[in-house]
Amino acid sequence: MAETKYIFVTGGVVSSLGKGIISSSIGKLLQARGYNVTIQKFDPYINIDPGTLNPYEHGECYVTVDGMETDLDLGHYERFTDIKTTKANSLTTGRIYKAVIDKERRGDYLGKTIQVVPHITDEIKRNVKLLGKKYNYDFVITEIGGTIGDIESAPYMEAIRQLKWELGKKAVCVHLTYVPYLKAAGEVKTKPTQHSVKELQSVGIQPDILVLRTEMHLGDSIRKKVAAFCNVDFDCVIQSEDMPSIYEVPVGMQDQGLDTAILRKFGEPVGEKPGLGPWRKFLERRNNAKEEVHIGLVGKYDLQDAYKSIRESLYQAGTYNDRKTVLTFINSEKINNENVGEMLAGQDGIVICPGFGQRGIEGKIIAAKYTRTHDIPTFGICLGMQMMVIEFARNVLGYADANSREMDEKTPHNVIDIMEEQKNITNMGGTMRLGAYECVLKQGSRVMDIYGQTLIQERHRHRYEFNNDYQHEYERCGMQCVGKNPESDLVEIVEIPGLKWYIGTQFHPEYQSTVLHPHPLFVDFVKHSIENQEK
Ligand code: GLN
Numbered sequence: 141m142a143e144t145k146y147i148f149v150t151g152g153v154v155s156s157l158g159k160g161i162i163s164s165s166i167g168k169l170l171q172a173r174g175y176n177v178t179i180q181k182f183d184p185y186i187n188i189d190p191g192t193l194n195p196y197e198h199g200e201c202y203v204t205v206d207g208m209e210t211d212l213d214l215g216h217y218e219r220f221t222d223i224k225t226t227k228a229n230s231l232t233t234g235r236i237y238k239a240v241i242d243k244e245r246r247g248d249y250l251g252k253t254i255q256v257v258p259h260i261t262d263e264i265k266r267n268v269k270l271l272g273k274k275y276n277y278d279f280v281i282t283e284i285g286g287t288i289g290d291i292e293s294a295p296y297m298e299a300i301r302q303l304k305w306e307l308g309k310k311a312v313c314v315h316l317t318y319v320p321y322l323k324a325a326g327e328v329k330t331k332p333t334q335h336s337v338k339e340l341q342s343v344g345i346q347p348d349i350l351v352l353r354t355e356m357h358l359g360d361s362i363r364k365k366v367a368a369f370c371n372v373d374f375d376c377v378i379q380s381e382d383m384p385s386i387y388e389v390p391v392g393m394q395d396q397g398l399d400t401a402i403l404r405k406f407g408e409p410v411g412e413k414p415g416l417g418p419w420r421k422f423l424e425r426r427n428n429a430k431e432e433v434h435i436g437l438v439g440k441y442d443l444q445d446a447y448k449s450i451r452e453s454l455y456q457a458g459t460y461n462d463r464k465t466v467l468t469f470i471n472s473e474k475i476n477n478e479n480v481g482e483m484l485a486g487q488d489g490i491v492i493c494p495g496f497g498q499r500g501i502e503g504k505i506i507a508a509k510y511t512r513t514h515d516i517p518t519f520g521i522c523l524g525m526q527m528m529v530i531e532f533a534r535n536v537l538g539y540a541d542a543n544s545r546e547m548d549e550k551t552p553h554n555v556i557d558i559m560e561e562q563k564n565i566t567n568m569g570g571t572m573r574l575g576a577y578e579c580v581l582k583q584g585s586r587v588m589d590i591y592g593q594t595l596i597q598e599r600h601r602h603r604y605e606f607n608n609d610y611q612h613e614y615e616r617c618g619m620q621c622v623g624k625n626p627e628s629d630l631v632e633i634v635e636i637p638g639l640k641w642y643i644g645t646q647f648h649p650e651y652q653s654t655v656l657h658p659h660p661l662f663v664d665f666v667k668h669s670i671e672n673q674e675k
Pocket of ligand 1: 523
């Protein structure tokens with residue numbers, strides 16, 4: 141395709157309609173037709189990135205290869221399409237304003253009054269076009285966070301209006317709305333959709349395609365009504381019914397003709413319907429898996445979105461082991477020495493989750509001890525790995541006061557310490573060890589076996605590290621350092637070889653697990669959890 145085309149995805153009526161899943165599905169369907177696609181997200185909040193947000197505010201923080209802390213929707217983009225997102229795929233109002241203010245200070249606009257229109261809107265437009273220009277994508281899909289009508293999203297809507305005007309046939313707006321079912325009336329209601337489209341029209345945007353989220357199947361008469369009231373072609377009113385899994389959505393959208401509607405709007409040839417073979421095979425395997433594997437997530441955030449990528453990685457790994465993964469959240473704040481057996485009972489494997497700060501860490505340490513001494517497959521991720529290391533120091537090396545400097549600055553046995561380059565950092569935002577780093581795996585280790593290679597790259601998000609002063613002691617007593625960064629010598633993976641599966645990673649493997657390329661560590665962990673169950 142000669143010139144990049146732009147797809148904007150906006151949402152109306154209510155939030156949480158799944159714009160990220162629809163954007164990912166559009167990406168997937170266009171990719172299946174041979175197009176080169178990327179997806180970006182604009183979040184209308186003032187934070188530069190979600191790195192400083194509490195997971196209760198914003199769910200998980202997803203990390204790109206180039207070290208940007210981003211919205212969890214970028215995780216969906218990668219899991220669905222296998223594309224690698226970067227800094228340019230994640231923008232916030234804070235970043236847009238900062239770029240404009242920095243330019244103003246540099247004197248780039250000398251003599252001018254800086255305003256939302258045109259300076260902020262121009263910066264938004266520049267960032268929309270940047271990806272297309274730089275990498276020559278066929279399609280750039282831009283998802284706008286929030287809901288139409290929000291004060292915060294107004295500059296984005298103005299930027300889309302201008303881009304649609306400038307780009308003409310090269311821009312299409314997909315608007316996602318909600319069609320509620322009123323039980324008492326026994327009817328679905330299209331009025332909120334009509335109002336939402338009016339709101340878009342009032343800022344000068346005519347949506348080209350409407351995706352109606354609905355719990356009930358919508359008949360043609362309802363779709364016709366929406367088409368007539370909203371100035372949208374009948375075949376561009378797509379319904380998105382609730383699905384048993386988010387991974388069914390691309391197939392559902394293909395059946396509803398979302399991709400063909402988009403192509404027609406762009407004047408692109410529609411061609412044959414792609415088979416989505418590997419994707420369908422995954423779904424089939426997923427749906428055929430009846431037996432369960434039970435995994436407990438030991439963490440402190442009782443919120444599905446907080447460990448989104450870990451959850452999805454475990455679901456994918458379950459499918460590739462022909463099992464249905466059943467996840468149970470286990471609140472580490474409630475775990476103590478007396479109840480740990482009871483709290484972890486019934487789980488075939490345990491994941492000790494990432495995190496920051498004191499809250500809930502003692503419970504994680506107690507859980508790590510229990511699973512080590514009872515030989516239950518255990519996967520520690522980032523803080524989870526650090527807790528495995530502390531537990532081992534306290535109960536095997538005999539340092540009862542061992543800790544991480546993050547939790548106890550004065551600990552005499554700082555088996556987890558602050559990284560050298562982190563010592564003088566005072567700014568909290570975007571300053572952790574972030575993004576992909578290399579790791580060399582030890583010959584003969586289990587992780588080398590699992591990865592099937594010695595040099596890997598994984599993504600990071602942390603400030604503290606394994607203290608290498610203790611390495612020999614650990615190894616002598618049975619916990620091996622089996623993955624190291626070749627430049628800094630930082631320990632990236634620990635394992636206890638004698639146990640069924642006891643591995644901790646300083647990095648976050650969950651960011652790399654996708655539907656068609658599940659992460660080998662998760663697949664192997666689930667495999668051993670299943671074997672543990674069968675004993
Ligand atoms: N709080 C720990 C650190 O900063 C672990 C971070 C994490 O789990 N992502 O090193």
